[in-house]
Amino acid sequence: MKFIPNAAFEREMLKELNLSSIDDLFTDIPSSVQIKNLDLDEGLSQQETEKKLLRLANKNKSCQNMISFLGGGIKPHYIPAAVKSIQHRSEFFTAYTPYQSEASQGFLQAMFEYQSMIAELTGMDIANCSLYDGITAIGEAALMATRITKKSIFLIPSNLSWEKKSVLNNYAKGPSITVKEIAFNEKTGQLDESSLEKLLSDKVSGVYIENPNTFGIFESHIEQLIKKIHEYNALSVVGTDPFSLGIVKSPGEYDADITIGEGRGLGNPMNFGGSGLGLFACKQKFIRQIPGRLIGLTKDSNGNDAFCMSLQTREQHIRRGKATSNICTNEGLCALGTAAYLSWLGGNNLLEISKINFERGQSLSKAISKVNRFSKPFTGTHFNEFVIKSPIDPVSLNNKLITHGIQGGLPLQRWFPTMKNMMLFGITEIYDEKDIKRFISVLEEVIA
Amino acid sequence: MSLPSVQEPLLNKISGTDQKQVKIPKKIPESLRRTKAINIPNLDETQIIRHFHHLSQRNFGIDTGIYPLGSCTMKYNPKINEEIASWPQFSCLHPHQHESTIQGTLQMMYELENMLSELTGMDAFTLQPAAGAHGEFLGMLLARTYHQNNNDSKRVDVITPDTSHGTNPASISMAGFNVVEIPSTEEGTVDVSLLKKTVSERTACFMLTNPNTLGIFESDILEIADIVHDAGGLLYYDGANMNAIMGKVRPGDMGFDIVHLNLHKTFSSPHGGGGPGSGPIGVSKRLIPFLPVPRIQKKKDTYGFTYDHPQSVGKIKGFYGNVDVLLRAYTYILMMGANGLQKASEIAVLNANYLKKKILEKPGFDLPFRDLRKHEFVLSAEELRKNKKVRAMDVAKRLLDYGVHPPTMYFPLIVKEALMIEPTETEPKNALDEYAQILHKIASEDAEIVKSAPSNTVVGRVDEVNATRNPVLTWKQIKESEK
Numbered sequence: 001m002k003f004i005p006n007a008a009f010e011r012e013m014l015k016e017l018n019l020s021s022i023d024d025l026f027t028d029i030p031s032s033v034q035i036k037n038l039d040l041d042e043g044l045s046q047q048e049t050e051k052k053l054l055r056l057a058n059k060n061k062s063c064q065n066m067i068s069f070l071g072g073g074i075k076p077h078y079i080p081a082a083v084k085s086i087q088h089r090s091e092f093f094t095a096y097t098p099y100q101s102e103a104s105q106g107f108l109q110a111m112f113e114y115q116s117m118i119a120e121l122t123g124m125d126i127a128n129c130s131l132y133d134g135i136t137a138i139g140e141a142a143l144m145a146t147r148i149t150k151k152s153i154f155l156i157p158s159n160l161s162w163e164k165k166s167v168l169n170n171y172a173k174g175p176s177i178t179v180k181e182i183a184f185n186e187k188t189g190q191l192d193e194s195s196l197e198k199l200l201s202d203k204v205s206g207v208y209i210e211n212p213n214t215f216g217i218f219e220s221h222i223e224q225l226i227k228k229i230h231e232y233n234a235l236s237v238v239g240t241d242p243f244s245l246g247i248v249k250s251p252g253e254y255d256a257d258i259t260i261g262e263g264r265g266l267g268n269p270m271n272f273g274g275s276g277l278g279l280f281a282c283k284q285k286f287i288r289q290i291p292g293r294l295i296g297l298t299k300d301s302n303g304n305d306a307f308c309m310s311l312q313t314r315e316q317h318i319r320r321g322k323a324t325s326n327i328c329t330n331e332g333l334c335a336l337g338t339a340a341y342l343s344w345l346g347g348n349n350l351l352e353i354s355k356i357n358f359e360r361g362q363s364l365s366k367a368i369s370k371v372n373r374f375s376k377p378f379t380g381t382h383f384n385e386f387v388i389k390s391p392i393d394p395v396s397l398n399n400k401l402i403t404h405g406i407q408g409g410l411p412l413q414r415w416f417p418t419m420k421n422m423m424l425f426g427i428t429e430i431y432d433e434k435d436i437k438r439f440i441s442v443l444e445e446v447i448a
Numbered sequence: 449m450s451l452p453s454v455q456e457p458l459l460n461k462i463s464g465t466d467q468k469q470v471k472i473p474k475k476i477p478e479s480l481r482r483t484k485a486i487n488i489p490n491l492d493e494t495q496i497i498r499h500f501h502h503l504s505q506r507n508f509g510i511d512t513g514i515y516p517l518g519s520c521t522m523k524y525n526p527k528i529n530e531e532i533a534s535w536p537q538f539s540c541l542h543p544h545q546h547e548s549t550i551q552g553t554l555q556m557m558y559e560l561e562n563m564l565s566e567l568t569g570m571d572a573f574t575l576q577p578a579a580g581a582h583g584e585f586l587g588m589l590l591a592r593t594y595h596q597n598n599n600d601s602k603r604v605d606v607i608t609p610d611t612s613h614g615t616n617p618a619s620i621s622m623a624g625f626n627v628v629e630i631p632s633t634e635e636g637t638v639d640v641s642l643l644k645k646t647v648s649e650r651t652a653c654f655m656l657t658n659p660n661t662l663g664i665f666e667s668d669i670l671e672i673a674d675i676v677h678d679a680g681g682l683l684y685y686d687g688a689n690m691n692a693i694m695g696k697v698r699p700g701d702m703g704f705d706i707v708h709l710n711l712h713k714t715f716s717s718p719h720g721g722g723g724p725g726s727g728p729i730g731v732s733k734r735l736i737p738f739l740p741v742p743r744i745q746k747k748k749d750t751y752g753f754t755y756d757h758p759q760s761v762g763k764i765k766g767f768y769g770n771v772d773v774l775l776r777a778y779t780y781i782l783m784m785g786a787n788g789l790q791k792a793s794e795i796a797v798l799n800a801n802y803l804k805k806k807i808l809e810k811p812g813f814d815l816p817f818r819d820l821r822k823h824e825f826v827l828s829a830e831e832l833r834k835n836k837k838v839r840a841m842d843v844a845k846r847l848l849d850y851g852v853h854p855p856t857m858y859f860p861l862i863v864k865e866a867l868m869i870e871p872t873e874t875e876p877k878n879a880l881d882e883y884a885q886i887l888h889k890i891a892s893e894d895a896e897i898v899k900s901a902p903s904n905t906v907v908g909r910v911d912e913v914n915a916t917r918n919p920v921l922t923w924k925q926i927k928e929s930e931k
Contacts, residue, residue, distance in 0.1 A: 003524055004788075006798065029693070040785060043783050058552065060552040062538075063540045080493075082493050084534070101907075121488070163766055166763040169762060174621070245482070270541060271539050272553050273767025273771065274774070327581055329579035329724070331720075332722030
């Protein structure tokens with residue numbers, strides 16, 4: 001029997017227990033609900049399993065086999081082989097949460113370095129060692145702002161994706177947080193300052209601002225906005241795209257209280273939106289209210305440096321119902337991938353890759369908006385995602401593009417009913433000028 | 449444990465090339481331009497691989513040896529899982545890709561939902577939650593929405609036994625419910641008469657792990673289900689211990705309304721040093737309308753997402769769940785099949801009871817509560833504490849010296865000096881025999897040796913109190929603390 005070595009010793013072991021049948025071990029289950037067997041198929045050999053999965057795999061079409069300019073906060077990035085090799089060290093991936101420090105020094109140190117690099121990148125004092133994804137991180141940040149300020153209104157941009165709003169809405173239910181939406185400037189695509197001012201009050205616990213925002217546009221006035229937010233003793237929560245941080249100021253530099261973001265692209269594949277990496281960093285003074293696991297440097301009994309989990313007193317396995325979050329299992333292996341990725345790039349190449357992403361974004365948006373009847377609806381400077389107004393229905397446009405092996409931008413009407421014909425495009429370093437050229441020629445062909 | 453004892457320097461202490469200035473594109477607004485370099489060292493790939501390789505050598509995983517953490521189900525992770533999850537046809541998919549390009553993954557998810565429904569006896573599953581605790585949180589939101597939908601919003605209490613996992617009360621609070629913890633009986637099980645007195649028109653839900661965290665099957669489960677349901681409450685199944693009962697009994701048949709499973713435990717996906725996991729939620733018919741969107745639909749031979757579910761709670765996470773973990777679980781279930789999964793649970797229970805007997809054959813540890821256990825059992829080191837001042841923590845650290853991983857310690861709280869052991873079905877008999885022998889040896893060892901353990905590990909006993917009293921969490925903070 002696969003992966004069950006003692007199936008071969010069943011009788012012998014039962015005998016040692018003075019039992020005659022395996023069923024004797026299950027006599028504590030009421031017989032009326034015991035079942036004889038499951039209605040599932042019989043097991044396959046590894047070889048058959050692999051064959052079946054290969055058939056399934058071949059029904060998919062990966063981004064490696066087509067040009068995909070989908071935006072929406074998740075995009076393919078290049079993953080160096082070295083990163084995968086580090087992540088696949090089974091001492092890491094077959095380990096549990098590092099409760100036993102002395103047997104987990106390697107993973108603990110890697111997580112300490114992850115926290116350090118996230119703090120460097122975001123300009124914040126401290127970072128935890130991951131939440132589920134960048135989207136649940138918004139929910140956790142809203143809960144944290146509520147705990148710290150004891151206030152009940154949380155503000156978000158109205159142009160946040162529907163998915164993010166929905167997740168936040170669920171996280172807000174527990175403490176009955178009221179979520180209110182700040183309008184955006186229809187011309188620039190940036191957050192509307194006067195709308196923010198109208199909504200700010202002494203009841204506001206925190207304000208979430210994305211930079212770049214959902215439309216890919218940089219919030220060039222974010223420093224002023226945060227000053228305003230602080231006048232009301234509310235916390236500023238900044239959602240960042242880590243790939244932008246090589247060329248733009250880190251949130252720490254403009255006084256963000258909490259910085260969050262999706263870190264998956266730093267060394268981890270898209271996995272159809274699966275295992276993500278919720279970045280979560282904040283100012284030192286909020287350390288006791290941060291959700292999730294923290295790794296700290298301490299000493300061992302010989303006075304040498306050693307690592308272990310720090311401030312476990314905030315966590316569910318100690319605090320139970322009074323924990324800062326219920327999170328237990330996190331995204332450790334993705335955080336390891338990110339630690340490996342960031343160190344593989346180094347500070348210098350981080351600046352470089354950031355620049356490349358910006359330039360590709362500029363290049364693609366310029367090329368599309370030159371195509372007959374396509375236009376850019378917003379004037380604000382964008383990073384590697386941007387909105388385009390299409391002359392035809394985006395869904396039917398995408399249906400046509402896909403027959404040419406091209407995945408077009410995300411139709412935005414699904415999220416924002418008034419944004420008819422608007423699409424969210426995105427590009428990263430994995431597609432080059434040649435790909436842009438090919439895309440444009442297909443685009444011209446399908447709308448002709 | 450024979451791991452290299454030379455300390456690995458921190459990454460930022462390894463010498464690399466200098467930081468260079470980068471030209472910021474002119475189009476970036478003046479107010480936002482980065483002015484400082486990023487303080488991450490610039491190293492060569494050789495240096496990075498060696499650094500992380502050395503770190504991996506300072507870490508213990510299942511591939512290193514037995515890892516019998518109670519309630520964690522640290523079973524072997526088949527290598528084929530990793531291979532398949534890394535195929536680009538699965539891993540390089542954008543969640544908003546055209547439906548015609550994701551049929552394979554959708555089919556996998558659709559079939560996995562059905563497999564999990566059959567395994568648990570539930571009517572429908574969502575694969576969205578990212579971890580067990582995340583599933584619990586969703587489960588609580590479903591209970592909340594269900595009662596609100598019945599105009600029954602006064603149901604604000606969720607009851608849970610004092611032996612429950614820490615995530616249970618934490619998830620209850622996070623969803624805005626009151627935690628009502630009830631003490632267990634002297635048998636270590638749910639106090640049925642106390643439960644009867646505790647339920648009321650305020651009861652939203654009863655959250656239970658079965659077998660419980662002592663590894664004891666709650667034999668009164670059918671009566672418990674009736675009590676909770678008669679009071680108008682829902683019954684929640686914490687599936688962390690599902691590895692004990694596959695193909696033997698199903699939560700749905702026991703009367704549970706909401707079930708979460710931990711795919712990274714029972715279904716062999718690796719724990720990754722803390723994650724990613726996956727915590728799908730199964731529900732009975734009356735809760736289906738509230739499940740998160742999107743749901744997966746099969747029309748003829750085509751699979752697609754549906755969003756038109758007006759009573760749905762919406763979303764709990766970005767996109768559709770930790771798909772890479774789902775893929776590993778799906779692969780595992782295909783390989784094991786109906787009989788294999790049943791055998792896995794049978795041998796997991798056999799291994800636990802066998803190891804328990806082997807350990808109890810000699811003095812040192814006691815087993816509070818009844819003898820028959822499922823997949824795990826909780827020993828007490830209280831006698832060692834009384835006789836030799838050796839604590840459960842000391843035993844755990846000494847186990848490391850013998851190259852094996854310790855059990856879960858000090859949980860559940862109702863057992864003094866608790867050591868919670870779950871060997872799983874993937875451990876061979878000789879590993880179990882050896883583990884028992886090591887424990888016997890430790891019980892008879894000189895107290896001072898045990899209390900000063902570990903001595904064969906890469907570091908000595910780590911000062912966790914200091915790490916909490918003076919938290920140093922980043923390179924930057926090391927510099928500051930050195931000032």
